[in-house]
Amino acid sequence: MSDDHTTAPANDPATEAFVAHRNLLFTVAYEMLGSAADAEDVLQETWLRWVGVDPGQVRDRRAYLVRITTRQSLNRLRAMKRRREAYVGPWLPEPLLTAPDVAEEVELADSVSMAMLLVLETLSPTERAVFVLREVFDLPYDDIAAAVDKSPDAVRQIAHRARKHVDARRPRQAVSSRETRAALESFRRAVETGDPQGLLDVLAPEVVLVGDGGGVKKAALRPVAGADKVVRMFLGSWRKADRTFSLAPTAVNGNPALLVHLNGVFDGILAVRVEDARITGLYYVRNPEKLSRIASETLLTRH
Numbered sequence: 001m002s003d004d005h006t007t008a009p010a011n012d013p014a015t016e017a018f019v020a021h022r023n024l025l026f027t028v029a030y031e032m033l034g035s036a037a038d039a040e041d042v043l044q045e046t047w048l049r050w051v052g053v054d055p056g057q058v059r060d061r062r063a064y065l066v067r068i069t070t071r072q073s074l075n076r077l078r079a080m081k082r083r084r085e086a087y088v089g090p091w092l093p094e095p096l097l098t099a100p101d102v103a104e105e106v107e108l109a110d111s112v113s114m115a116m117l118l119v120l121e122t123l124s125p126t127e128r129a130v131f132v133l134r135e136v137f138d139l140p141y142d143d144i145a146a147a148v149d150k151s152p153d154a155v156r157q158i159a160h161r162a163r164k165h166v167d168a169r170r171p172r173q174a175v176s177s178r179e180t181r182a183a184l185e186s187f188r189r190a191v192e193t194g195d196p197q198g199l200l201d202v203l204a205p206e207v208v209l210v211g212d213g214g215g216v217k218k219a220a221l222r223p224v225a226g227a228d229k230v231v232r233m234f235l236g237s238w239r240k241a242d243r244t245f246s247l248a249p250t251a252v253n254g255n256p257a258l259l260v261h262l263n264g265v266f267d268g269i270l271a272v273r274v275e276d277a278r279i280t281g282l283y284y285v286r287n288p289e290k291l292s293r294i295a296s297e298t299l300l301t302r303h
Contacts, residue, residue: 004289011034013055013056014050014051014055016040016082017050017055017061017065018046018047018050018065021061021062021065021066022043023300023301024062024066024137024301024302025043025046025066025069025152026039026040026043026069026298026299026300027061027108027112027300027301027302028066028069028073028133028137029042029043029069029072029073029076030096030112030300031111031117031120031132031136032070032073032074032077032120032128032129033073033076033077033080034050034093034094034117034120034121034296035080035093035094035177036094036096036292036293037055037094037292038080039073039188039301042069042072042073042076043069043074045072046065046068046069046072048070049068049072049087050065057257062288063139063143066133066137066139066143066147067143067146067147069277070129070133070147070148071147071148071149073104073129074125074126074129074148077125077128078125081115081125087214087215087221088213088214088215088221089111089211089212089213089214089215089221089222090122090210090211090212090220090221090222091212092114092118092175092210092212092283092284092285092290093114093117093118093253093294094285094290094293095114095136095252095253095257095269095271095285095290095291095294096112096252096253096293096294096298096300097250097252097293097295097296097297097298098112098251098252098253098254098297098298099251099297099299100145100251102253102300103177103251103254103255103256104256105254105302107129107136107302108254108300108301108302109134109177109253109254109255109256110174111132111135111136112253112254112300113253113254113255113271113273114252114253114255114257114271114272114273114281114283115170115273115281115283116170116173116269117241117253117296118283118300119165119166119169119170121130121166122150122165122169123162123166126150126158127158127161127162127165128162129144129147129148130144130155130158130159130162131146131162131163133158133161134155134159134195135163135166136302137302138302140267141155141156141159145158151252151268161281166268169273171273171274171280172275173211173275173276175274175275177255177256179274179277180255180256180272180274181256182277183256183274183277183278183279184249184256184258184272185274186201186202187199187202187203187247187258187272187279188215188247188249188258190202191217191234191235191245191247192246194235196235199227199230199231199234199235200227200228200231202278202279203230203231203279204227204228204275204276204278204279205226206225206226206228206280207225207226207227207230207278207280207281207282208223208224208225208281208282208284209223209224209225209229209230209233209284210223210224210281210282210283210284211224211283211284211285211286212283212285212286212287212290213286213287213298214286214287214289214290216286216287216288216289217268217286217287218269218286219284219286222234230282243262243263244262244263244264245260245262246260246261246262246264247260247261247270248261250269250294251294252269252271252294253271254300256272257269257270257272257292258270258271260284266288266291267285267286268285268287268291269285269294270283270284270292271283271285272280
């Protein structure tokens, strides 16, 4: 929902509570959905339900709003899974241009990174909700239980299972923004100068390139695995198509990334996963329907 979501007076308690927690609610919805457009729809639905509640009867307005947002996100997530089945090629989360303070909050930056959002995609909807609310937002088990309509004991078990699942798939060690920027700079220099050895030096042998064109822009219909194949993709087939690459540093989802221009025209966002100073994952979002959040910063928060 946009900031002008309501015509209610500014001192209306329901409006004040919603506005105070809006960035938090958006962050919850986005972490559950990986889509800013769907997160905004969830906020609209949350608002419509919230205005039907008497705020004076609500003990903890923040927890109540998070509960509504979680339930609406779960409904949306189940519907999105059906939509994804018809999606052309690999699906990547919608990238968000973020302010420097998001990168400074390490836990938040890690939780909204492209790599982590893709790991969350492998959880069931309820597992994802429980993991996000517990591990990212540190909500009490009783509050999470009310949000997902489970008992606190069941939520503890789900949280344990989800944490184990995520830990097995996330990078083994935390990677600093400085390390990611260094890897991206080496990658950028190698691509722009057409240096295959420079690319091989910064790419891990098992690197995977995932491109999301959504059927609107051309992209590989399957992930491209292996450094040699990725190098050929960037320096071979793309260059043969008479394309001039220009890569510029930016911050997306709280992490360093690259703005990609082809022949001087903005083409997409390239995010990475870095482990042991080498790139293990490249995530190239070209679908123009997913690039509307790159023009201005999106405010994310855990509080």
